[in-house]
Amino acid sequence: MRVTLISKALVVGAYQRKCELLAAHPGVALTVLVPPSWGNQPLERAYANGYALQVIPIRFNGNFHLHYYPTLPRALAQLRPDVVHVDEEPYNLATWLAVKAARALRPSPRVVFFSWQNIRRRYPPPFSWMERSVLRTADAALVGSESACVVWRAKGFTRPIHVIPQFGVDEQTFAPPDERRNGEAFVVGYAGRLVREKGVDVLICAFARLPNSARLLIVGAGPELNALRALAQQLRVAERVTFCPSLPSTHMPEFYRALDAFVLPSRTLPNWKEQFGRVLVEAMACGVPVIASSCGEAPSVVGDAGLIFDEADDAALADCLTALMAQPDRRAELGRRGRARVLAHFTMRHIADRTVEVYRALCADAGR
Known part of the structure; x- marks a missing residue:
């Protein structure tokens, strides 16, 4: 199962542990596409362990609604993924263009987007048009909370929605000290x-x-x-x-x-x-x-x-x-x-395991 994950959030080095755990699952060949920076945050870790990491250019860097990846269609055409995971809100230009590029491939991969949006907001055109297009064509959604699930159901998304936070925590890196704090302050x-x-x-x-x-x-x-x-x-x-x-x-x-x-x-x-x-x-x-x-x-x-x-x-x-x-x-x-x-x-392993379950279900559904 070839998976391509597109994520500006993965400029944060600690978050890349999720990618290692995704790729550790048998049969998962993961490629991560990440920009060289997001806003003022540079890519903290430019090497990968167990998966492929490709740095691709970004336009309108730092603009949540208008950023996009100009070379993404070419990258997807070369990778030929079975699953395209767009780690981005469905009303953004980057998401719409990524879904469009994925749908242009033959055979067409399964497409999933991610959302934190927990308030039902209305966007002006063209964002409302892009949102409707993504909701109409995506195969599944990952959301960070039950309230986000409610939002996208109310907006008409009828395909599977899975409540899985975007990233967990690496419990070995984020761990208690050997001795409890005992300072005066x-x-x-x-x-x-x-x-x-x-x-x-x-x-x-x-x-x-x-x-x-x-x-x-x-x-x-x-x-x-x-x-x-x-x-x-x-x-x-x-x-x-x-x-x-x-x-x-x-x-x-x-x-x-x-x-x-x-x-x-x-x-x-x-x-x-x-x-x-x-x-x-x-x-x-x-x-x-x-x-x-x-x-x-x-x-x-x-x-x-x-x-x-x-x-x-x-x-x-x-x-x-x-x-x-x-x-x-x-x-x-x-x-x-x-x-x-x-x-x-909330561990990275827990999040990665549940995400791979979604990938496998999408591919199994595609094979019916």
């Missing part, structure tokens, strides 16, 4: 984009209610950086809040292991709600107790392995942090439960 962490929907201002307001022995590490970049720095100054906690630029994926386990608690304080906006929260499962895999807001999919990801607070309620978040600060045994228990939940549901 209680260290709280956040990692991600510094944008309004991620609610980092709520976290800073909650942190300002904690004792002076607490510290806050914020890793990431975005347009809210200066406003967040100003808020920390205004609340007189700037000396206890450290802002760090985004880290390479390979450095993230070290970041998580330095924490006593990790917080994802996302807030719902009219056009966005939390789609998954990958940082949650990374922190959980490292044995760090997590606190998430009630936004979108975050509570489903955390389950009973962490704490949930009402989004935008900084007092409620402060109560969660205060409770963990005062109860080291509870922190340890939540850390163990989080790790166990990741091992049961």
Whole structure:
């Protein structure tokens, strides 16, 4: 079974572990097509282990809706895949062109797309036209959540939809430290984009209610950086809040292991709600107790392995942090439960195994 996976997300080196596990399945010959960069993120790992990795040019790099791969039709014609996996939303130009190129091959391969979209949004032409075309011609969909499944059923997609998050976690790389943290300071962490929907201002307001022995590490970049720095100054906690630029994926386990608690304080906006929260499962895999807001999919990801607070309620978040600060045994228990939940549901191997099942079902259906 020849599989071609087209993914800009795989510029992140840690994510390529999924490809190794996909290719490890008997009978799977995997080729991954990846751009040399996505936005400001360069390709972190340009070698492959057990599969073929081809770097192909990208146009309109960094534009989510308009980017595409000009040499993709030629690449697919050379590879002659049985399955084309477009790791992209169905309303994007890249997806529409990839599906069109796949359908032009003879014999035509099976085509699957991926979506995180958990809000039913309407797009203007030509994006609405491209979306309808992809929904009409794709053979299956992978989605990151049950709410995304509901969206695409409501939009008329009638073929199989499989709820499989885009990437899992490598449980060997993202693992607890050999010894539990035992520092004087209680260290709280956040990692991600510094944008309004991620609610980092709520976290800073909650942190300002904690004792002076607490510290806050914020890793990431975005347009809210200066406003967040100003808020920390205004609340007189700037000396206890450290802002760090985004880290390479390979450095993230070290970041998580330095924490006593990790917080994802996302807030719902009219056009966005939390789609998954990958940082949650990374922190959980490292044995760090997590606190998430009630936004979108975050509570489903955390389950009973962490704490949930009402989004935008900084007092409620402060109560969660205060409770963990005062109860080291509870922190340890939540850390163990989080790790166990990741091992049961969110490892790279789990995601890869379920994805190969989809590939095999598509090929079996094609052979009937």
